[in-house]
Amino acid sequence: MSKISAMMDTGKRSLMNSQTALQTTGHNIANKSTEGYSRQRVELTTNVPVSEGRLQIGMGAKASAVTRTNNPWLEKQIQKEGESMGFADSRADALSRVEQVYNEQANKGLNQYMTDFFNSFRELSNNPESLASRTMVRESGAAMAKDFGRVVGQLRNVQEDLDGQIITVVEEVNQIGKEIASLNEKIQMIEVQKTPANDERDRRDLLLKKLGEKIDITWAEGKDGQVTVTAGRTGILVSSSTANELKAAQTGDRDRVEIFYTGTGTPANITSQITGGRIGGALEVRDNIIEGLLGHVDKLAYTLAKEVNQAHIEGFDKNGRQGVLFFEMPEAVKGAASNISLNKTIANDVGRIAAGAQPGASGDNTVANVISSIQSRQVMDGTATLDDYYNTQVGQIGAVVQRSIKAQESQKNVMGQLNNIRESISGVSLDEETTKMIEFQKAYDASARLIRTADEMLDTVLNLKRM
Known part of the structure; x- marks a missing residue:
């Protein structure tokens, strides 16, 4: 009787194991398209056998755990490459906007305005007494000064847009940090009972990847299963179940958004520590590339x-x-492109434009020729003409944009390869899950038959006693 009862217990456990496996398979199929999900499997182990004399009689199997198929080293590599991907995306997007400021093919650019200005003085040298030629000089000079302001204004607009993006992304970082801290607490509560927190860990891994795309982070998991996340070098975003926030705000020192870590009580400026993710890419373009271009256009305007x-x-x-003075002379090189303008005297009276080198010399065009020749003289540090200097900047920004686009495409390929590897390890295959489902269904049927057989054996024994 006891052995028949043991058979029924074995069959019952086998039924439960098959049912658990089928439920896990259904969970996998339902999460086929869930981002960051790792497929799960029921781990079966042999149940403790029963000893009878010299024999050990097996007692079937039991479900020891439901585990996820996951490679933690690959996940961390994807997170680090995602950080580079965020940086490359942000940098390429911002630089493509900067490139449009210098697009001489689609629109009349600063180079053409400078050429028109010097050409107007050449026209004046041909007819120094002509008021029409002088008017052309005034108008071309005013248009050129206005276009210097246009270049500066558009570059500043890109910087302001990047400031807005930084503020938005910092808010997203704070929200992700709070969710990671909440998941830390949930994972600890679940795993303290020796039960794997599979879905919570999948979600946390995904959030760490998304966080890395936005800002460069370092993180480590402790023995209690909780992760500590640091932004830059000193900004501890998550520690145990506590989330600290970053703050993006303008400072009085410069008219740009800076990033502050508020976890220490007194906000600490960590802008210089952020070198990766979308925020790092935006800071790179805003503070290095655009500031450099503004310095070059200021120098060009001041020298001209x-x-x-x-x-x-x-x-x-x-x-x-x-x-x-033909132009209102800027006080310093910095800001010269924004402040350059025609002298009001000339703006009000084109007759004040000087063409000759001698007073009362009709037809004297000496000064007009000298000014027109400035375009071809190496006035930029004695090594380059105005045109060469500007065209060099245009060429450099074009090369930087092309490199950034290639880096973006290369990083996309890297991410694609890593995600394919992850999918092959952790992804859900509907064909495989269907096969597993049939396998577990057959096992369930066989377990039911075992129970039915044991029941029939028990009936036989009971009927023998009645005879």
């Missing part, structure tokens, strides 16, 4: 204004009066 003014002030206007 200085050279034109030096020549123009030495000349004489249509009525024999001493020449005045």
Whole structure:
């Protein structure tokens, strides 16, 4: 009787094992398209056997755990490469906007405005007495000064847009940090009972990847299953079940958004520590590339204004009066492109434009020729003309954009390969799950037959006693 009862117990456990396996298979199929999900399997172990004399009689199998198929080293590699992917995406997107500022093919650019300005002085040299030529000089000078402001304004607009993106991404980082801290607590509560927290760990791994795409982080898992996440070098975002926040705000020192870590009570500026993820890419373009371009266009505007003014002030206007400054001279190189403008005297009276080097000399075009020749002189540090200097900047930004796009495409390929490897290890295959489902269904049927057989044997024994 006891052995028949043991057979029924074995069959019952086998039924439960098959039922658990079928439920796990259904869970896998339902999460086929869930991002970050790792397929799960029921781990079966042999049940403790029963000893009878010299014999050990097996007692079937039991489900020891439901585990997820996962490679933690691959997950960490994907997270690190995702950080580079976020950086490359952000950098390429921002640089493509910067490139449009210098797009000389689609629109009339600064180079063409400078050429028109110097060409107007060449036209004036051909007819120094012409008011129409002088008017053309004034208009081309005003248009060129306006386009210097256009370049600066558009570059500043890109910086402001990047500031807005940084603020948005920092808010997303804070939200992800809070969810990771909550998952830390859940995982600890589940695993303290020696039960794997599979779904919670999948979700946390996914959040760590998404967090790495936004900001460069380092993280480590402790013995209690909780992770500690640090942004940059010192910004501890998550520690145990506690989440600290970052804050993006402008400072009084510069008119740009900075990133502060608020976990220490007094906000600490960690902007210089952020070098990866989407925030790192935005900071790289905003603070390095665009600031460099602004410095170059300021230098170009300052040098052009200085050279034109030096020549123009030495000349004489249509009525024999001493020449005045052609441009309102910027006080310093920094900000020159924003501040360059026509002298109000010339803006109000084109007759004050100087063309000759002698007073009252009709047809004198000496100063007009000198100013027009500035375009071809190496006035930029004595090594480059104005055109060469500007075209070099255009060429450099074009090369930087192309490199960033290639880096973005290369990183996409790396991420694609890693995700394919992860999918082959942790992904759900519907064909495989269907096969497993049939296998577990057959095992369930066989277990039911074992129970039925044991029941029939028990009936036989009971009927023998009645005979």
